[in-house]
Amino acid sequence: MRVLGIETSCDETAVAIYDSSLGILAHKIYSQIKIHAKYGGVVPELASRDHIRKILPLINEALDEAKLTGRDIDGVAYTKGPGLVGALMVGASVGRSLGWAWQVPTLGIHHLESHVMAALLEPNPPAFPFLALLVSGGHTLLINVKSFGDYEILGQSLDDAVGEAFDKTAKLLGLPYPGGAALAKLAESGNSKRFDFPRPMVNRPGLDFSFSGLKTHAMQCFKKYATDEQAKADIAVAFEDAVVDTLLIKSFRALKQVNLNRLVVVGGVSANKKLRNQFNQAMEKDGEVYYPRLEYCTDNGAMVAYTGYLRLSAGQRDDLAFDVKPRWSILEVESV
Ligand code: KG4
Ligand code: ZN
Numbered sequence: 021m022r023v024l025g026i027e028t029s030c031d032e033t034a035v036a037i038y039d040s041s042l043g044i045l046a047h048k049i050y051s052q053i054k055i056h057a058k059y060g061g062v063v064p065e066l067a068s069r070d071h072i073r074k075i076l077p078l079i080n081e082a083l084d085e086a087k088l089t090g091r092d093i094d095g096v097a098y099t100k101g102p103g104l105v106g107a108l109m110v111g112a113s114v115g116r117s118l119g120w121a122w123q124v125p126t127l128g129i130h131h132l133e134s135h136v137m138a139a140l141l142e143p144n145p146p147a148f149p150f151l152a153l154l155v156s157g158g159h160t161l162l163i164n165v166k167s168f169g170d171y172e173i174l175g176q177s178l179d180d181a182v183g184e185a186f187d188k189t190a191k192l193l194g195l196p197y198p199g200g201a202a203l204a205k206l207a208e209s210g211n212s213k214r215f216d217f218p219r220p221m222v223n224r225p226g227l228d229f230s231f232s233g234l235k236t237h238a239m240q241c242f243k244k245y246a247t248d249e250q251a252k253a254d255i256a257v258a259f260e261d262a263v264v265d266t267l268l269i270k271s272f273r274a275l276k277q278v279n280l281n282r283l284v285v286v287g288g289v290s291a292n293k294k295l296r297n298q299f300n301q302a303m304e305k306d307g308e309v310y311y312p313r314l315e316y317c318t319d320n321g322a323m324v325a326y327t328g329y330l331r332l333s334a335g336q337r338d339d340l341a342f343d344v345k346p347r348w349s350i351l352e353v354e355s356v
Contacts, residue, residue, distance in 0.1 A: 021333055022088070023095045024079065024118070025325025028111030029103025029131050030157070031055075031062045033074040035082045036321035037093070038329050044141065045086035047315070047322045050074045057197045061187075068106030075114050082321075090122045095337075097328020100128025101345030102158070108344035116342045125337035129327050132159060132350045137168075137330065138312035138323035139284045146310045151280050153271050155295075156287030157183035157198065160229050161350075162274045165284070168330060169356035173349075174274050175227025182263060182289045185231035189238045189259050193252045203256050204292055210257030211250075215241055217262035222269045227277070229270060234262055264295045268302055281307040291317040331356065 022045070027034040036047040052070050056062045083089060098115030101108055112128060119126030136152045139145065151174075152163040160177035180188065183200055190199020195206065217237055220230045238259050245251035271283055285299060291314050303309040316322055334356050 021094045021329060022092055023097055023325045023329040023332060024082070024093050024115075025129075025321040025323070025328050026075070026079070026096070026098040026111045026115045027131075027134075027319055027321045027324045028071045028075065028107050029099045029101070030107060030319060031067050032319040033071050033078055034319060034321035034324075035075070035078050036325040037082055037086045037088065038322065038325035040329055040333070044322050044325070045088070046082040047320065048078050048082045048085070049315075049320055050078055053198065060191055060197050062104070064104045064106055067104055068110055071107055071110040075110060079114075079118075090118065093122055093124060095119075095124050095328060095332040096122075096126040097129050097324050097332065098126070099131050099134065099324055100343075101348035102131055103346060105344060105346040108346060112342050112344050116338065119338070125332055126342075127328055127332050127337050128342065128344070129324050129331070130348060130350055130353045132161070133169075133171075133353055134323040134327040135286045136163065136165060136284065137327045138316040138320070139286055139310045141316060141322060141326055142310065142312065146282050146284050146308065149280060150282040150284050150310075151271065151275050151278060152284045152286060153267060153290075154287045155182040155267065155285065155289035157181060157187065157200075159287065160231070162227050162270065163350065164274075164278050164280075169353055171350050171353070173351060174277065175229065175270060177229040177231060179230050179232040180235065182229075182231060182267070183287070185235050185263065186289065188235045189256075192235070192239055192242055193256060200289060201291070204260060204294065206253050207257040207260045207294070210253035210255070212257045212261055214254040215258035217258045219262055219266045219269065222266060227270055227274050229266065231263070234259060260292070260294055264292070264298050267295065268298055271299075272302070275307065282310075283307060284310045286312055286317065288318040
């Protein structure tokens with residue numbers, strides 16, 4: 021079975037084709053970062069308009085790369101939510117229309133479920149059940165993944181998502197949007213001993229997170245050392261260390277709570293090098309840790325095509341009407 025996957029939930033237009041015997045045949049991403057960078061964040065209306073411009077050419081490029089035509093596609097999957105309503109509408113209407121034109125089933129996919137499933141595209145995929153730590157620009161979640169489609173949320177951020185905290189702190193340090201990767205780069209030249217940032221909520225029981233205080237802490241530090249150029253890198257590394265440490269402490273607590281030793285880290289922030297080093301080290305002894313390859317950490321079409329395949333091959337499909345769900349809990353996905 022060959023599935024075309026379409027992702028337009030935020031500021032990346034992405035498409036991919038998944039073949040159930042050969043894996044990913046083509047994978048294309050067009051990032052809108054340049055359009056939004058001058059505003060310091062995503063402007064929803066500009067995002068929707070640009071998705072409209074890019075989506076069909078990108079689908080054609082993916083088909084060409086895979087040496088296929090629409091007639092070779094057996095199903096279409098698109099991101100149905102959560103995300104920006106106008107942006108989601110573009111992917112959903114194009115996906116549903118292609119399904120109609122090609123006379124193949126289509127299905128709307130949950131963005132966070134597809135982030136988690138991205139890890140299963142790797143050569144030695146994790147077996148169910150596992151604990152997923154999802155760290156993206158919009159979400160921070162610890163999920164007990166009992167099986168495909170059967171989830172329990174163990175903890176989540178009460179305020180900023182991890183990626184959002186990275187982006188806001190990066191902006192404060194004068195780095196361009198989205199600042200996560202740039203902050204990580206700056207942190208490499210920082211002195212990690214200079215500032216000691218708090219590890220929020222680790223002394224309280226429970227598995228929820230709060231990252232907005234770290235951003236405030238960074239701001240106070242920044243104001244105090246405004247004329248000191250090196251302080252920026254030192255703040256960046258102290259911030260990154262505090263985030264990674266906090267995620268690690270809570271992930272271990274969650275693994276213990278559900279009696280698992282398999283951890284899967286996904287979402288844009290799972291591309292962070294220090295996070296991977298620290299998690300690899302910590303899990304080395306008596307656990308397993310998995311990540312998607314770097315290009316499948318941030319938003320991409322491959323994870324949508326693959327999740328679409330898993331659900332379409334189980335017989336799930338849209339009816340003729342379609343809708344999008346800008347707000348949609350992962351607990352509400354259909355069971356498989
Ligand atoms: O998963 P994603 O592409 O989009 C959402 O669904 O939100 O995640 C984007 C987030 C942004 O906040 C970005 O700054 C962050 O992931 N990010 C990183 C790194 N690469 C991307 N954060 C820290 N270190 C990185 N290397
Ligand atoms: Zn995402």
